[in-house]
Amino acid sequence: MTRVTTTPGWTDRLADLLFTTEPVQRIRLRQASLAIALMAICVCIMQYAAWVTGVDQGPLWWWTVLSLGGLLTAYLLIRCGWSKRLADPSLTVGQMVFAIASGAIGYSMAGPVRGATFPILMIILVFGMFQLRASTTLRISLYALGLFGLTMAAMSQWKPAVYPPAVELGHFLMLACTLPAVSILAGRLSRIRHRLAQQKTELAEALAQIQSMATRDELTGLLNRRHMQTLLDQEVQRCQRSGQSFCVALLDIDHFKRINDQHGHGAGDAVLRGFSDVAQAAIRASDVLARWGGEEFVLLMADARMPPAVAGVERVREHVEALRVPMGERMLQTSVSAGLTQHRPGESLEQTLERADRLLYQAKNEGRNRVLYG
Ligand SMILES: Nc1nc2c(ncn2[C@@H]2O[C@H](COP(=O)(O)OP(=O)(O)OP(=O)(O)O)[C@@H](O)[C@H]2O)c(=O)[nH]1
Numbered sequence: 203m204t205r206v207t208t209t210p211g212w213t214d215r216l217a218d219l220l221f222t223t224e225p226v227q228r229i230r231l232r233q234a235s236l237a238i239a240l241m242a243i244c245v246c247i248m249q250y251a252a253w254v255t256g257v258d259q260g261p262l263w264w265w266t267v268l269s270l271g272g273l274l275t276a277y278l279l280i281r282c283g284w285s286k287r288l289a290d291p292s293l294t295v296g297q298m299v300f301a302i303a304s305g306a307i308g309y310s311m312a313g314p315v316r317g318a319t320f321p322i323l324m325i326i327l328v329f330g331m332f333q334l335r336a337s338t339t340l341r342i343s344l345y346a347l348g349l350f351g352l353t354m355a356a357m358s359q360w361k362p363a364v365y366p367p368a369v370e371l372g373h374f375l376m377l378a379c380t381l382p383a384v385s386i387l388a389g390r391l392s393r394i395r396h397r398l399a400q401q402k403t404e405l406a407e408a409l410a411q412i413q414s415m416a417t418r419d420e421l422t423g424l425l426n427r428r429h430m431q432t433l434l435d436q437e438v439q440r441c442q443r444s445g446q447s448f449c450v451a452l453l454d455i456d457h458f459k460r461i462n463d464q465h466g467h468g469a470g471d472a473v474l475r476g477f478s479d480v481a482q483a484a485i486r487a488s489d490v491l492a493r494w495g496g497e498e499f500v501l502l503m504a505d506a507r508m509p510p511a512v513a514g515v516e517r518v519r520e521h522v523e524a525l526r527v528p529m530g531e532r533m534l535q536t537s538v539s540a541g542l543t544q545h546r547p548g549e550s551l552e553q554t555l556e557r558a559d560r561l562l563y564q565a566k567n568e569g570r571n572r573v574l575y576g
Pocket of ligand 1: 421454455456457458459460462466467468469470471474495496497566570
């Protein structure tokens with residue numbers, strides 16, 4: 203297989219520089235950049251409205267620097283990783299609280315064009331709606347209402363000619379009606395998000411369960427025959443490509459029918475589980491053990507040469523011989539026979555397994571509790 207590698211273009215490099223390559227940080231930094239972009243648009247609208255109506259733009263420039271500078275600082279705190287130590291590493295609440303305060307200052311400066319701050323306020327609240335809990339959005343809405351209310355009251359006292367009390371009361375009532383509506387919408391969104399997250403978790407759990415059912419044997423927890431067949435087929439293909447080889451062993455518990463007959467099916471099941479546990483503990487992490495059917499198991503040893511493979515299966519045999527399965531007052535003892543072989547270049551999987559099966563049969567005939575290889 204040819205691996206296609208592409209050199210990142212300048213846009214990718216710029217994106218990495220601005221947003222880092224860390225997925226979660228990327229989301230936070232994209233969001234902070236969006237906040238800066240939205241604030242820049244709002245600032246332009248305010249500046250344009252002030253220019254058209256002849257309002258003194260000097261203080262507005264200070265406000266512009268403060269507003270954009272504050273959000274830029276938030277971006278930099280996220281970018282350098284400082285915000286990771288906080289409970290809210292995206293600084294969403296901090297950015298919103300700052301932007302609302304900046305909106306209230308803008309309102310006090312804008313005079314006749316102060317109405318332009320209302321859409322800014324709504325954009326700030328919508329910005330948080332997609333991430334924050336409904337209760338947090340409600341608290342931020344109340345904070346915005348309080349801060350704008352205070353600003354309106356102060357300005358109507360200080361400059362009643364530009365901020366007539368009746369008009370300010372009207373503005374306040376308008377905000378008092380719209381802000382709770384935003385909170386209600388945020389609450390709905392929060393519930394939908396919560397339900398979606400819950401469904402996602404449930405789906406992931408169901409998928410993991412289905413995958414386990416499709417690939418694992420219920421009694422022993424080992425891989426099942428179907429999945430082992432897939433792994434063996436893949437191993438044959440891999441060896442055809444690489445010229446390497448693998449070893450495979452068929453293992454069969456000795457006189458298992460006797461255990462069933464003398465102690466019952468439950469005892470047989472307990473022995474199967476006990477066998478699986480000790481065999482699993484005896485093999486290397488890279489080896490794979492599966493239940494092939496009944497009391498028969500397959501051990502796949504990828505990349506293994508014969509001498510170490512023999513030692514591995516022999517270790518399993520010894521562990522099984524030492525196994526004692528408690529059954530009431532008694533301790534059940536068992537043993538295992540195994541046929542081990544190495545896959546030869548050019549042969550099919552069936553031919554390899556047939557050879558292992560013949561060796562297993564021979565091991566049984568020679569008295570059981572032994573490993574034969576060839
Ligand atoms: N308890 C239990 N028994 C099983 C299960 N699957 C297969 N068996 C039993 O395993 C026994 C296998 O018996 P045989 O094939 O005669 O083999 P054996 O008694 O182990 O004899 P040798 O292999 O020659 O040593 C049968 O009695 C099956 O019913 C299972 O999941 N649980």
